Amino acid sequence: MSRYAISDIHGCAKTFKALLDKIDFNQQDELFLLGDYIDRGSDSRGVIDHIWKLQNEEFEVNCLRGNHEQMLLDEIEKPSDWYLGEPALLASFEVNKNIDIPKKYIDWMKRLEYYFELDDYILVHAGLNFLRKDPLADLKEMMWVRRWYDQIDRQWLGKRIIVHGHTPTRKTAISDSLKILDHLPVIDIDAGCYYETEGFGNLCAFNLDRRELIFQVSLD
């Protein structure tokens, strides 16, 4: 039995399935997804459908909200003429406007959590705002913050490690973070699945129990 975290699948459904095969994900394991299921890649709908399929088959899959889900929710709340949604996202749902995406997907996004607090980890899409007295109070920055490592309050964090995504990071840099977790207790596991630039183009699973990284080269 292992706990895993994966972030920023961004419509890369084939790669997501291949990574789950690679880690031999089974019903005794627990999976935490750190948001940004949609946009960029070609199969946003396929990613969400696969999450639902796993959950229906009694796999333990817990999902966080990313800024891309939040942006879609915000746009649907206040539709504008100039932004109809990302073409790849709309194509995966076979619609022309984001307001036509089936309600069950939107309702699911509305129910997504902002963070998970475990005994040994805090899981979040982008990071925490340590400029606030209570870093868990700033839900917006949890989805958007960048360059926040300097502000980490070690006393508040205790022995926990923060796992997040949001900022695409080279495979080598993610592996380097793993080596120094005892000194800098934070790791960005967004390996830039949809990025074609050298060093990116991977989806990463972090085994929270064994502190191991498993990479799957993008198939999307």
Ligand SMILES: [Mn+2]
């Ligand atoms: Mn993001």
